[in-house]
Amino acid sequence: MIKFEEAFEIVQNAANRTLKTERVHFTDSMGRILAEDIFSDINMPPFDKSAMDGFACRKQDINNELEMIEVLQAGSIPKNKVGENQCIKIMTGAIIPEGADCVLMVEYTEETPDGKVRYTKRSTNSNICYFAEDIKKGGLVLTKGIEIKPQHIAVMASVGAVLPLVSMKPRIGIISTGDELVEPEYIPASSQIRNSNGYQLIAQVVRAGVLPHYYGITEDTREATFNVITKALNECDIVLLTGGVSMGAFDFVPEIMIETGVDIKFRSIAVQPGKPTIFGTFQENTFIFGLPGNPVSSYTQFELLVRPLISKLMNNCHLPKSIKIPMGVEYTRRKSERKSFIPITISPDGKVYPVEYHGSAHIHSYVFADGIVSIEIGKEKLEIGELVDVRQI
Amino acid sequence: MIKFEEAFEIVQNAANRTLKTERVHFTDSMGRILAEDIFSDINMPPFDKSAMDGFACRKQDINNELEMIEVLQAGSIPKNKVGENQCIKIMTGAIIPEGADCVLMVEYTEETPDGKVRYTKRSTNSNICYFAEDIKKGGLVLTKGIEIKPQHIAVMASVGAVLPLVSMKPRIGIISTGDELVEPEYIPASSQIRNSNGYQLIAQVVRAGVLPHYYGITEDTREATFNVITKALNECDIVLLTGGVSMGAFDFVPEIMIETGVDIKFRSIAVQPGKPTIFGTFQENTFIFGLPGNPVSSYTQFELLVRPLISKLMNNCHLPKSIKIPMGVEYTRRKSERKSFIPITISPDGKVYPVEYHGSAHIHSYVFADGIVSIEIGKEKLEIGELVDVRQI
Numbered sequence: 200m201i202k203f204e205e206a207f208e209i210v211q212n213a214a215n216r217t218l219k220t221e222r223v224h225f226t227d228s229m230g231r232i233l234a235e236d237i238f239s240d241i242n243m244p245p246f247d248k249s250a251m252d253g254f255a256c257r258k259q260d261i262n263n264e265l266e267m268i269e270v271l272q273a274g275s276i277p278k279n280k281v282g283e284n285q286c287i288k289i290m291t292g293a294i295i296p297e298g299a300d301c302v303l304m305v306e307y308t309e310e311t312p313d314g315k316v317r318y319t320k321r322s323t324n325s326n327i328c329y330f331a332e333d334i335k336k337g338g339l340v341l342t343k344g345i346e347i348k349p350q351h352i353a354v355m356a357s358v359g360a361v362l363p364l365v366s367m368k369p370r371i372g373i374i375s376t377g378d379e380l381v382e383p384e385y386i387p388a389s390s391q392i393r394n395s396n397g398y399q400l401i402a403q404v405v406r407a408g409v410l411p412h413y414y415g416i417t418e419d420t421r422e423a424t425f426n427v428i429t430k431a432l433n434e435c436d437i438v439l440l441t442g443g444v445s446m447g448a449f450d451f452v453p454e455i456m457i458e459t460g461v462d463i464k465f466r467s468i469a470v471q472p473g474k475p476t477i478f479g480t481f482q483e484n485t486f487i488f489g490l491p492g493n494p495v496s497s498y499t500q501f502e503l504l505v506r507p508l509i510s511k512l513m514n515n516c517h518l519p520k521s522i523k524i525p526m527g528v529e530y531t532r533r534k535s536e537r538k539s540f541i542p543i544t545i546s547p548d549g550k551v552y553p554v555e556y557h558g559s560a561h562i563h564s565y566v567f568a569d570g571i572v573s574i575e576i577g578k579e580k581l582e583i584g585e586l587v588d589v590r591q592i
Numbered sequence: 593m594i595k596f597e598e599a600f601e602i603v604q605n606a607a608n609r610t611l612k613t614e615r616v617h618f619t620d621s622m623g624r625i626l627a628e629d630i631f632s633d634i635n636m637p638p639f640d641k642s643a644m645d646g647f648a649c650r651k652q653d654i655n656n657e658l659e660m661i662e663v664l665q666a667g668s669i670p671k672n673k674v675g676e677n678q679c680i681k682i683m684t685g686a687i688i689p690e691g692a693d694c695v696l697m698v699e700y701t702e703e704t705p706d707g708k709v710r711y712t713k714r715s716t717n718s719n720i721c722y723f724a725e726d727i728k729k730g731g732l733v734l735t736k737g738i739e740i741k742p743q744h745i746a747v748m749a750s751v752g753a754v755l756p757l758v759s760m761k762p763r764i765g766i767i768s769t770g771d772e773l774v775e776p777e778y779i780p781a782s783s784q785i786r787n788s789n790g791y792q793l794i795a796q797v798v799r800a801g802v803l804p805h806y807y808g809i810t811e812d813t814r815e816a817t818f819n820v821i822t823k824a825l826n827e828c829d830i831v832l833l834t835g836g837v838s839m840g841a842f843d844f845v846p847e848i849m850i851e852t853g854v855d856i857k858f859r860s861i862a863v864q865p866g867k868p869t870i871f872g873t874f875q876e877n878t879f880i881f882g883l884p885g886n887p888v889s890s891y892t893q894f895e896l897l898v899r900p901l902i903s904k905l906m907n908n909c910h911l912p913k914s915i916k917i918p919m920g921v922e923y924t925r926r927k928s929e930r931k932s933f934i935p936i937t938i939s940p941d942g943k944v945y946p947v948e949y950h951g952s953a954h955i956h957s958y959v960f961a962d963g964i965v966s967i968e969i970g971k972e973k974l975e976i977g978e979l980v981d982v983r984q985i
Binding site: 243391400 | 618636637638667669721725726727733738741742743744745747752771772779782790794795885940951955958
């Protein structure tokens with residue numbers, strides 16, 4: 200049994216090659232991982248630009264009555280130069296005319312009886328967005344490895360990066376094992392349980408932005424298990440096995456993994472929940488997890504180990520972030536020989552409260568959870584007000 | 593000009609009917625809003641169940657040598673009752689046999705020379721998951737209005753809710769206006785800018801789980817604007833107009849909205865960025881926003897006003913949550929007559945740092961932002977250590 204941090208390192212280091220890349224239309228790139236740096240092909244702003252609707256003039260003239268010599272729309276070229284005690288009525292986004300070094304906000308101006316413009320305040324900002332102040336032509340605007348969000352789509356649009364290079368998605372296979380499992384549409388007999396883990400994993404994979412392949416519930420025999428693992432290893436980049444809760448169902452899985460050619464890297468982790476988590480590699484580029492049969496364990500180990508592997512394979516530079524938030528209550532545990540992960544909610548006033556949690560089979564404990572908090576080995580208590588790392592889910 | 597809070601209330605109250613509902617397969621329900629309460633059709637656990645691999649026995653006998661009378665797999669029915677100084681070897685998930693009231697963890701047991709089982713510790717937990725302790729048959733497991741996540745899919749699977757009722761998604765139309773706009777694949781002439789807002793909005797709508805309809809860039813004439821707004825109002829539940837930065841381009845939009853039959857509820861909000869945000873309703877069930885032409889303004893007002901409207905229409909009971917986090921630096925602003933929203937990052941040690949931000953045209957300010965912090969009207973400074981509300985993005 201190894202520590203969680205070691206398990207995490209083993210999984211991350213196993214992913215020593217990243218997936219291939221492909222070009223997609225930028226409008227289809229939401230949630231993908233950018234696989235190239237993107238540079239601007241233009242200056243932004245492309246000229247000194249008015250930040251306001253108002254009157255462009257010389258700063259030294261703002262306390263004088265000004266003669267309006269032109270009206271300037273955005274998208275038009277100024278015809279005149281602004282001289283002493285002159286101004287040009289200007290719209291937001293229009294080019295600052297030569298001679299002017301500020302824009303008086305229209306709200307603080309008035310017309311004099313003889314049709315001149317008078318500023319009603321004593322001082323002004325320049326109210327100019329200067330040439331290339333946001334970005335210079337050739338400047339780096341987006342870096343390799345980011346997960347593409349709406350604001351990045353806007354940046355791509357603004358620099359004409361219409362076919363960005365992104366990482367391909369891993370193929371992920373999900374195999375459910377255990378003769379006691381029945382699919383959700385059936386009513387389980389007394390010794391049976393419905394397959395909830397398989398579908399939870401499918402949804403977790405979908406949330407990670409990847410389309411999973413579900414291999415169904417495999418019959419609890421060595422032959423069927425060998426065949427489905429072999430098939431999945433050859434078709435996928437990552438294979439997830441999820442068992443029923445019975446040991447029986449999972450007994451021979453590590454042995455069969457070895458028979459299929461898997462190099463098992465670890466068989467259990469000093470964590471709660473998720474101790475019986477198996478990880479192995481196949482022909483260097485394929486990864487297999489035997490996830491615990493309990494739904495909370497399976498959920499947690501997917502988020503903590505599998506999802507960061509998916510990110511690493513796609514060369515995503517941002518692993519899911521934790522946030523430090525204070526505990527709203529004291530929390531104690533009786534045993535501290537494993538690192539534990541507990542479901543929590545975050546209250547409106549920004550404090551962490553553990554939710555009712557009966558252990559790794561307690562599928563409902565995560566229904567209202569906002570995140571997961573970890574408690575280190577040897578630590579029995581989280582104090583009120585103590586800052587804890589919250590992994591939001 | 594109204595306060596942000598009033599604008600928010602007006603938009604939320606305008607949505608006085610929720611969208612229709614539909615049944616989808618639970619495997620297609622990720623991210624949808626549940627439109628019914630879901631109850632369990634079974635007890636969980638369905639029997640007193642072993643939480644461990646070990647030996648089921650009577651607590652009063654744990655310091656005696658025990659005779660093993662049976663081996664019990666998960667999924668099997670116990671044949672024997674456990675009597676005095678007897679035990680049954682039991683796997684995780686198996687039914688607790690009659691007579692037993694605890695399970696000794698296998699790790700803390702040893703075999704005696706004459707084949708009996710001896711416990712190596714002095715006390716034990718029961719290590720039993722009791723009948724129906726997680727959920728009773730008929731018990732409420734998921735409530736109407738939640739956004740469906742992987743853990744909820746697991747719960748649906750476990751109770752056989754394979755065709756949950758969910759809210760239909762609103763139809764959202766996006767119209768770009770402004771003759772100075774060119775689509776991203778073109779190189780803009782000096783007075784032109786690329787249409788980044790339209791595509792940012794499309795991506796924001798996609799991130800909100802809805803497929804948008806894009807009406808393209810509309811010619812800057814009253815007739816074309818009237819026609820596209822009329823068409824969009826008749827085809828969509830929510831229409832988003834996004835202008836170029838020029839006032840010219842947007843000048844006649846409110847007037848044309850009124851001509852199409854829109855009842856304008858407000859034309860500007862005391863916020864920075866996003867002051868020139870227009871909102872109106874059409875025939876009670878259709879909503880239209882004129883969003884500001886600057887990309888940061890448009891982005892922010894979509895997240896702060898449009899997204900909560902989408903949630904309200906789908907009867908989502910959880911509006912996006914803010915989290916309270918302390919400032920890592922002091923932040924001051926010169927003017928405080930509007931509520932302002934600034935892009936921030938959250939540092940690994942859990943503090944808030946504003947990112948470089950030149951104002952509402954500064955499209956790159958949000959590239960590395962983790963969230964938005966608001967500063968109330970009249971407030972000029974955020975102190976170091978002050979708890980601020982972070983809306984994560």
